[in-house]
Amino acid sequence: MKRDLLHRLNEARAKGRGVVLAIRLDTGVQRLIERGDMADALAAAAQSALARDQSGTVEVDGAGWFLNVFNSPPKLYIVGAVHIAQPLSQMAALAAFDVTVIDPRTAFATSERFPNLHLIAAWPDEALADLPLDARTAVVTLTHDPKLDDPALVAALKSEAFYIGALGSKKTHAARVGRLTAAGFDAAAIARIRGPVGLDIGAVSPAEIAVSIMAQVIETLRADAA
Amino acid sequence: MTDHDKVLETAETWLDAGHPVALATVIKTWGSAPRPAGSQLAVRKDGTFVGSVSGGCVEGAVIAEAMDAITDGKPRKLAFGVSNEQAWQVGLACGGQIEIYVERVE
Numbered sequence: 001m002k003r004d005l006l007h008r009l010n011e012a013r014a015k016g017r018g019v020v021l022a023i024r025l026d027t028g029v030q031r032l033i034e035r036g037d038m039a040d041a042l043a044a045a046a047q048s049a050l051a052r053d054q055s056g057t058v059e060v061d062g063a064g065w066f067l068n069v070f071n072s073p074p075k076l077y078i079v080g081a082v083h084i085a086q087p088l089s090q091m092a093a094l095a096a097f098d099v100t101v102i103d104p105r106t107a108f109a110t111s112e113r114f115p116n117l118h119l120i121a122a123w124p125d126e127a128l129a130d131l132p133l134d135a136r137t138a139v140v141t142l143t144h145d146p147k148l149d150d151p152a153l154v155a156a157l158k159s160e161a162f163y164i165g166a167l168g169s170k171k172t173h174a175a176r177v178g179r180l181t182a183a184g185f186d187a188a189a190i191a192r193i194r195g196p197v198g199l200d201i202g203a204v205s206p207a208e209i210a211v212s213i214m215a216q217v218i219e220t221l222r223a224d225a226a
Numbered sequence: 227m228t229d230h231d232k233v234l235e236t237a238e239t240w241l242d243a244g245h246p247v248a249l250a251t252v253i254k255t256w257g258s259a260p261r262p263a264g265s266q267l268a269v270r271k272d273g274t275f276v277g278s279v280s281g282g283c284v285e286g287a288v289i290a291e292a293m294d295a296i297t298d299g300k301p302r303k304l305a306f307g308v309s310n311e312q313a314w315q316v317g318l319a320c321g322g323q324i325e326i327y328v329e330r331v332e
Contacts, residue, residue: 001249001332002331002332003238006234006238006331009234010235010238023251023253025253055263056254056263066251066327
């Protein structure tokens with residue numbers, strides 16, 4: 001690999017651009033392919049690898065290439081700067097998610113409680129309108145407060161978000177389903193919301209609940225790629 | 227794909243500091259290989275390394291090859307697994323097989 005190529009690859013990754021490094025296995029020739037580049041058959045194969053988030057070997061025009069996928073990190077938007085959000089945001093960051101915490105209540109959304117994290121002190125619908133909500137995005141609502149949770153869920157349901165989760169008991173979730181139905185969402189759309197949120201591992205403490213949520217988010221992300 | 231060691235960032239930092247560097251990349255896996263294709267390891271001439279290609283099973287052999295690649299500049303493909311005669315020395319206890327591409331950063 002040429003040093004200049006390594007630099008360009010690192011630059012793309014630092015900016016969160018999804019790229020593919022293609023290595024021709026017989027000659028060692030290498031090429032950096034940006035997301036959206038469809039210039040030729042190799043570039044097209046790279047786009048498909050990016051979409052599957054899976055590195056691997058392909059044969060293009062009789063030559064074997066290794067396509068190393070460097071995808072943009074998956075995003076997690078947490079609505080509610082509550083207690084569970086503290087371990088959840090840390091765990092998600094460890095798992096290499098790009099984490100944003102949204103809460104208009106400035107007493108909750110403080111950098112003391114969420115150091116080194118992207119915090120937005122605004123209403124969820126306003127905040128989410130300004131953030132990319134694509135197929136590599138997960139949205140988790142944690143406030144229990146319909147005023148805050150519902151607008152975020154509405155925005156998430158209208159998007160391609162791969163995961164939507166809402167904290168709350170079965171009873172809370174049933175009430176939420178009723179409100180979203182009244183707001184015009186059909187059963188299939190509402191079924192995208194994981195509620196009660198997280199895998200059922202009997203989690204009790206905020207950190208344990210964060211583990212169960214994070215496990216379900218990763219399960220969904222990887223199931224889509226498989 | 228992201229990792230804690232920031233393998234490629236570290237490789238660039240090493241190069242900036244004047245260290246020759248080789249990269250090892252998992253290009254193919256069969257069976258229950260410990261790390262997926264695309265996993266990387268960066269190695270310095272003095273053997274210092276970051277990242278992983280197998281979760282520890284064959285790192286030693288890969289690092290030795292990477293140090294050789296730094297010296298002779300030749301890229302190489304390495305294969306490890308149960309069907310390999312090396313399996314008794316450096317094999318994958320999990321029974322998987324992996325192919326690794328090793329190259330010097332020029």
